[in-house]
Amino acid sequence: MTFKLDGDAALLKPIQVGATTAENRIFMAPLTRSRAQSDGTPSELAAQYYAQRASAGIIISEATAVSQGGNGAYVNTPGNYTDRHQEKWAEVADAVHDAGGRMFMQLWHVGRMAHPEISGVESVAPSAVAADMSAHTPTGKKPLPVPRALGTTELAPIVEQFRAAARRAVDAGMDGVEIHAANGYLLHQFASDVTNRRTDAYGGSPENRARLAAEVVEAVAAEIGAGRVGLRISPGNTAGGMAEVDTVGVYEALLNRISALDMAYLHVLIDPSAPEFGTIRALWSGTLVLNTGRNVDTKFCQLEELAEWGVIGAAAVGRGFLANPDLIDRLRVGAELNEPDVATFYAPGPVGYTDYPTLADLRQPESA
Known part of the structure; x- marks a missing residue:
């Protein structure tokens, strides 16, 4: 596949994203790679992996847990709740900055998607409703258990975990953080009128179901500055066994509550032809980052049109960056794009991680 962006393409223009100046509007989407160490510390290859992709307008890191209990959906995913985690993330941030890039850390709590063996x-979850899914545990594939419903008094400590992890991220040198309230994880579970069956202040009405995500955003913004905070949502997304009858009301309540914060951006995972997208776009006056999903994230013609028309501020691209560390260079010249190797997405080691060739690699003469 090839696609060339002209020199005056909207996606190649700089954009101010809160406190961060992005050199272009093609962001690297968060990509779980399952290569962290068993204690959640990023791997020795993480700094190289991210630095290779520093030409992205902003790199959004793989989802990173705010606590031990917030991890555990997949093996070998990273955290940022210990000094050791923070020290290794500092190496990543330094490597990206040395390569001229900018980077936000995506923060999550996986909620009911965690398996105790991991x-x-x-x-835990908003309610005792299990996801009808299985997890790949160290001892094999097993069904996800029924989670324990969180008590009301347990929610403030979770907000604090997000705040503390955001503090660690910025202290490690990250340019900001993205709060993950999408794809079937804890904050999305609270937003859903199917998985959230609570009768306290965090359940029932759209405003109540949006409360936990709003409180997390507000706490993190107060800690590191709203201009360093992004939020990811995915209205109507069924990932993680999710379902939502009302795919708009809770997000309207959430965005109405946080809109005055002047955050860095809103990251929306959605098909732009979906009716929910028009509603969200009308509600959000700040920078909107669009992620169209794994199957179409390399359809740059559509993304360029949306950016040119001002519908989106930037686009988040996943697999395109995974397989093409120099994606921006390739788009500038219309070079062939590497195809991602699905078999190595979550495998350990450098293969399919740090060994995808760049145009510069391909131009190197073969050794005698």
Whole structure:
């Protein structure tokens, strides 16, 4: 596949994203790679992997847990809740900055998607509603258990975990953080009128179901500055066994509550032809980052049109960056794009991680 962006393409123009100046509007989407160490510390290859992709307008890191209990959906995913985690993330941030890039850390709590054999603790959720899915645990594939419903007094400590992880991220040198409230994880579970069956202040009405995500955003913004905070949502997304009858009301309540914060951006995972997208776009006056999903994230013609028309501020691209560390250079000249190797997405080691060739690699003469 090839696609060339002209020199005056909207996607190649700089954009101010809160406190960060992005050199272009093609962001690297968060990509779980399952290559962290068993304790959640990023791997020794992480700095190289991210630095290779520093030409992205902003790199959004793989989802990173805010606590041990917030991890455990997949093996070997990273965290940012210990000094060791922070020290290794500082190496990543330094490598990206040395390569001229900018980077936000995506923060998550996986909620009911955790399996105790991976996390080491019981799984929790807004309500005792299990996801009809299985997890790949160290001892094989097993069904996800029924999670324990969180008590009302347990929610403030979760907000604090997000705040503390954001503080660590910025102290490690990250340019900002993205709060993950999408794809079937804890904050999305609270937003859903199917998985959230609570009768307290965090359940029932759209405003109540949006409360936890709003409180997390507000706490993180107060800690590191709203201009360093992004939020990811995915209205109507069924990832993680999710379902939502009302795919608009809770997001309207959430965005109405946080809109005055002047955040860095809103990252929306959605098909732009979906009716929910028009509603969200009308509600959000700040920078909107669009992610169209794994199957179309390399359809740059559509993304360029949306950016040119001012519908979106930037686009988040996943697999395109995974397989093409120099994606921006390739788009500038219309070079052939590497195809991602699905078999190596979550495999350990450098293969399919740091060994995808760049145009510069291809121009190197073969050794005698």
